[in-house]
Amino acid sequence: xxxxLKAADIVIxxxxxxxxILAKELADTGLSIVVxxxxxxxxxxxxxxxxxxHDELKYAQRHELMQDVSRETLTFRNNSGQTALPMRQxxxxxxxxxxxxxxxxxxxxxxxxxPWDHEPEKMTLARYGKSAIPQDMQLQDWGVSYDELxxxxxxxxxLCGVAGKAGNLAGNKIDGGNVFEGSRKREYxxxxxxxxxxxxxxxxxxxxxxxxxxxxxxxxxxxxxxxxDGVAFGACHYCGYCERFGCEVNAKASAHFTVIPLAAAKKNxxxxxxxxxxxxxxxxxxxxxxxxxxxxxxxxxxxxxxxxVVLAAYALGNVHLMLLSRIGKPYDPVAGSGVVGRNYAYQIxxxxxxxxxxxxxxxxxxxxxxxxxxxxxxxxxxxxxxxxGFIGGGGISTPSAGGRPIGFRPVPPGTPAWGTDWKRAVVxxxxxxLAINNQGxxxxxxxxYLDLDPTYRDRYGRPLMRMTFDFQPNEQKQANFLAxxxxxxxxxxxxxxxxxxxxxxxYSIVPYQSTHNTGGAVLGTDPTRSALNPFSQTWDVSNVFVxxxxxxxxxxxxxxxxxxxxxxxxxxxxxxxxxxNPGPLVPA
Amino acid sequence: xxxxxxxxxxxxxxxxxxxxxxVLKGLGVTGAxxxxxxxxxxxxxxxxxxxxxxxxxxHPPERNGESANIFRYFTPPEAAVIVALVDTLIPxxxxxxxxxxxxxxxxxxxxxxxxxxxxxxxxxxGPFGEGTPQQGYQLPLPPADLYRVGIADLNAWCARTRxxxxxxxxxxxxxxxxxxxxxxxQAEFRQIPSRTFFGILLQNTMEGYFADPIYGGNRNSAVxxxxxxxxxxxxxxxxxxxYRNKQYxxxxxxxxxxx
Numbered sequence: 009x010x011x012x013l014k015a016a017d018i019v020i021x022x023x024x025x026x027x028x029i030l031a032k033e034l035a036d037t038g039l040s041i042v043v044x045x046x047x048x049x050x051x052x053x054x055x056x057x058x059x060x061x062h063d064e065l066k067y068a069q070r071h072e073l074m075q076d077v078s079r080e081t082l083t084f085r086n087n088s089g090q091t092a093l094p095m096r097q098x099x100x101x102x103x104x105x106x107x108x109x110x111x112x113x114x115x116x117x118x119x120x121x122x123p124w125d126h127e128p129e130k131m132t133l134a135r136y137g138k139s140a141i142p143q144d145m146q147l148q149d150w151g152v153s154y155d156e157l158x159x160x161x162x163x164x165x166x167l168c169g170v171a172g173k174a175g176n177l178a179g180n181k182i183d184g185g186n187v188f189e190g191s192r193k194r195e196y197x198x199x200x201x202x203x204x205x206x207x208x209x210x211x212x213x214x215x216x217x218x219x220x221x222x223x224x225x226x227x228x229x230x231x232x233x234x235x236x237d238g239v240a241f242g243a244c245h246y247c248g249y250c251e252r253f254g255c256e257v258n259a260k261a262s263a264h265f266t267v268i269p270l271a272a273a274k275k276n277x278x279x280x281x282x283x284x285x286x287x288x289x290x291x292x293x294x295x296x297x298x299x300x301x302x303x304x305x306x307x308x309x310x311x312x313x314x315x316x317v318v319l320a321a322y323a324l325g326n327v328h329l330m331l332l333s334r335i336g337k338p339y340d341p342v343a344g345s346g347v348v349g350r351n352y353a354y355q356i357x358x359x360x361x362x363x364x365x366x367x368x369x370x371x372x373x374x375x376x377x378x379x380x381x382x383x384x385x386x387x388x389x390x391x392x393x394x395x396x397g398f399i400g401g402g403g404i405s406t407p408s409a410g411g412r413p414i415g416f417r418p419v420p421p422g423t424p425a426w427g428t429d430w431k432r433a434v435v436x437x438x439x440x441x442l443a444i445n446n447q448g449x450x451x452x453x454x455x456x457y458l459d460l461d462p463t464y465r466d467r468y469g470r471p472l473m474r475m476t477f478d479f480q481p482n483e484q485k486q487a488n489f490l491a492x493x494x495x496x497x498x499x500x501x502x503x504x505x506x507x508x509x510x511x512x513x514x515y516s517i518v519p520y521q522s523t524h525n526t527g528g529a530v531l532g533t534d535p536t537r538s539a540l541n542p543f544s545q546t547w548d549v550s551n552v553f554v555x556x557x558x559x560x561x562x563x564x565x566x567x568x569x570x571x572x573x574x575x576x577x578x579x580x581x582x583x584x585x586x587x588x589n590p591g592p593l594v595p596a
Numbered sequence: 597x598x599x600x601x602x603x604x605x606x607x608x609x610x611x612x613x614x615x616x617x618x619v620l621k622g623l624g625v626t627g628a629x630x631x632x633x634x635x636x637x638x639x640x641x642x643x644x645x646x647x648x649x650x651x652x653x654x655h656p657p658e659r660n661g662e663s664a665n666i667f668r669y670f671t672p673p674e675a676a677v678i679v680a681l682v683d684t685l686i687p688x689x690x691x692x693x694x695x696x697x698x699x700x701x702x703x704x705x706x707x708x709x710x711x712x713x714x715x716x717x718x719x720x721x722g723p724f725g726e727g728t729p730q731q732g733y734q735l736p737l738p739p740a741d742l743y744r745v746g747i748a749d750l751n752a753w754c755a756r757t758r759x760x761x762x763x764x765x766x767x768x769x770x771x772x773x774x775x776x777x778x779x780x781x782q783a784e785f786r787q788i789p790s791r792t793f794f795g796i797l798l799q800n801t802m803e804g805y806f807a808d809p810i811y812g813g814n815r816n817s818a819v820x821x822x823x824x825x826x827x828x829x830x831x832x833x834x835x836x837x838x839y840r841n842k843q844y845x846x847x848x849x850x851x852x853x854x855x
Contacts, residue, residue, distance in 0.1 A: 058830075058854070059828045059829075059849075059851045059854035059855060060851060060855075062808075062827075062828035062829075062830055062851065063808055063810075063828070063851060064806075064807060064808070065803055065807040065808065065811055069803055069807075070712060070717070071717065076717050077717060077718065077719045078715075078716065078717050078718055078719055078720070081719040084730075084731055084732075085731065086728065086730055090728065091725065092731075093725055093727040093731045093732075093734055094719050094721070094734075095719070095732065096718050096719045096720065096732065096733050096734065097717070097718050097719070097732070097733060098717075099732060202833075202836050202837050204836060204840070205840040205841050208840065243833065244833065245830060245831050245832065245833050246830075246832040246833050246835075246836050247830025247831065247832065248830055248832070249830055368841060369839070369841050369842055369843050369844070371832075371836070371839055371842075371844050373825055373826060373830075373832070374832040374835060374836040374839065374844070375832075375836075411825060412825075413806040413819075413820070413823060413825050414802060414803055414806045414807060417802075417806075425779070425798060426684075426685040426686065426775075426798060426801075427684075427685070427686075427687065427772070428687060428689045428691060431686065431689065431691045431692060432691045434823060435691055435692065435822060435823055438823040438824065438825070439823070439824050439843075463723065464721065465721070467721075514730050515730065516729065516730040516732075517730060517731060517732050518729070518730070518732045518733075
């Protein structure tokens, strides 16, 4: 049945930001590299051309660029007392599929996570002691500090042409930038984007309250840009079609026109699309990966042997492949043993909508995915969060990401959902409303995890992955506290009405919240609490490396693409070290 | 950058069919009956060939407007119910256009006749169980089947509770009251939860009302004009600063306008 192919030195699974970065960086070794991508080949021309790409129904509602769950999905339940049921259509999060992955339809928000996010256990113990940590919270460090990751954050920002303003240059705090960020060695490669009117209102209100507003770091180009690899970017049109769309002018940094073509141009790199990896095959001792099995577009099965396997799929896909392939011991929340599936986390949202009079014009359709004003005064590590009764925090922002009307129709609470009164409210408020959002951190918990479902199987006969997750009281306190801050900012803006959005009671997989799924195969220095060592190498199978947001032991109050890409760049360096002397980079 | 005249596959197959038929009629080819499944259109003529055809632009299809109003998926009694439902959800009033006049029933019909209606991107493997609200949709029905079952249930419930009448036979006030009962989950349907049917109906109605006109709703971009959304054009780099806190007025442009 299976056709065995010629061996490659390195097999990379997935071709989004992480797979693209690894293929490009490892191509320099001259070793033979095969990259397997489950979806289609895609490029700016013809796939994202204007005006067809400005189609809200096709891309934002029908998820043209995203994972097809008729083929692969997962099951979900809020807690282990329930029976998990399949996610039958996309909702809460939107993984990508095809060349470029989710990095095609992202917004371009490119943060460095705060130093606290990399070492929360160490910093919490130092400041508050062990008793501050809730009993079921599994707070743990990456084993990679912010300072160790800084050169890779820097490299990705220049790769992407990120527009922004530094707030901490080599320890010097700079007003107008994010004074809470970790120390950076140099300024962003591009100046901040043109701020929108809602962003200006946010800035003024936040400043009046004594907070420290700054423009969000944006991989939407504030001017034409050529990156250090010689890749040209167009200037952003502020068209408002970023999130869930591809960019027709390459003004939004994406892997499909940066790292991927550079990798593909190398003779030693072969990219195979429509190649859906089913599992990684280990040797009898389960100590070494020998090959991966995949299906092509016609459903034919192939075995691709490789000396080294890199899992670079979406966070959830990596964990699924590890569970199916028995790479590492599956996590058991009852026994508290095992590591694969451990510390799955998400983010929690709250905020406020501010409704203005009819003489205040927001022009919500003028914007770009990462255009925003922000404060980090209440983000992780920026303030005394334990005094407020929780661990963590969140980023607060007013985005101007577009006003596409199927998705963006703000009306005050209490407005009917249909009929003449509804229509009147939509017309009244469409151009006169802004949002203030909290993007809240979520820590790892004993009871939130991923494993294989005992009942449901995908189209290829494999068990679906099962997600068990709910919001915990610590996070709900945080989201409510930050919602109150959002209301304060809203009231300082001078709108007619501020509508608070408090913490959700339960996590639901139905409404869209964020494609920021983290954990399940986390980094760490302790093999009993982490699936990967600090070099992204699996503890148990030393020729398998895993990269992506699955490696984050907890989720932060910031979008994850910055640290995902920085970690991929660092993983490439770690793999180069491994190749010189194959074996565990850290003794287990 | 304005060079993308090709029509994509996948979700757009319906529109491809419409355009092919219209072009064929413009050429005097009359074999394709109006209002039947898209597969009736002869597949031999490629889009590129059609666009290169000399008469395609000089003889616009005469019956274009009529074919746009013919239902493909819904039966006539079902279509009457959908028109009544959309007219109740988004009535024509002094605020702006009604859902029916801008083509929302046709939009829903076209969606259900295509990949979306068949649940092409849904996971529909069993076993099927009733979940919690947080677990989402768990019925074995793709959207097209959900509408068929839902309309039958709705009519049966109306008949039981409202003197044997189907939904479209109700007065305006009774239609509104009935929809409020569905929205609240208080209407007892025989086969599916009434609130589930209401949910997909409201979602698709809003999609059709606000989507690009290429999908059959929001005709003439009238809904975009109502709210002041400029549509698919999206060129604001030189305007975002200039129009801070100022009204920006522009006639909305659809994808077809820009193609």
